[in-house]
Amino acid sequence: MDMSSRSEGALQIVTVNARRIDAAVAIQFKDLMRAETEGSARRVILDLRQVDFIDSSGLGAIVAAMKQLGAGRRLDLAGLTPTVESVFRLTRMDTVFSLFPTLDAALMAQAD
Amino acid sequence: MDQAVTTRMADRRILIEAETGTFAVRAVLDRALAVLAEWRLPIACIGNVHIVLAEALNNVAEHAYGFRDGGRFSLDMTLEDGRLTCVVRDHGTPFPEGTPPDGDAVALDGPTESLPEGGFGWFMIRKLTEDLAYDHADGCNALTLRFAVV
Helix, strand or coil: EEEEEEEEEEEEEEEEEEEEEECCCCCHHHHHHHHHHHCCCEEEEECCCCEECHHHHHHHHHCCCCHCCCCEEEEEEEEHHHHHHHHHHHHHHHCCCEEECCHHHHHCCCCC | CCCCCEEEECCCEEEEEEEECCHHHHHHHHHHEEEEEEECCCHHHHHHHHHHHHHHHHHHHHHCCCCCCCCEEEEEEEEEEEEEEEEECCCCCCCCCCCCCCCCCCCCCCCCCCCCCCCCCHHHHHHHHEEEEEEECCEEEEEEEECCCC
């Protein structure tokens, strides 16, 4: 699994360069997210546009990635493809995360 | 057996066999999705079947075989009269109570640090299937998952 990241002040954008976040890579995803978000960016946007599938392990790993950011920092999700969005809506995780159709939409939204 | 082996049983029936291993579930899912596209199932329907089969097959690797490599499992898919029937078979540990889990929704109303990181699988399986059945006989677990194809 490959990830890339860039920071702009209090904002960090982490891009997942993989087609799936599933049971085979869930632990690796969580570890990579911990390493990528070691900085102090208050808002992290996870760009999922290249990801066409997540399973429940992948979903759990994204929840874990948010929890390990700690208090005062948030994880928003952008670029959800249809099946990925279905998983978030079915499990009602769309009430926990802010979901944005594109990275641009996430960038336009206020970080509050 | 490193890869999934596909056998066409009939015009609209396919059997995919594999052994557990790091990317075995992915290999079986890739084969299954290609077949469903060939059978011209609607994209949204394929997405739902993808979610359910991923959970069912991961459960085989994690629970029936306890993450052990080399456990034989198969996916038998039949499309008939607007209905897709998928049977997942393995030779591992049966469900504890002899029945699959209820798959209750997980609670999301607590503080962030207590949010669940698992327990979504059976909830999604039950939500996205029309019905399901489980049978254990002669050391073989068979989980039948049915979908209305619309």
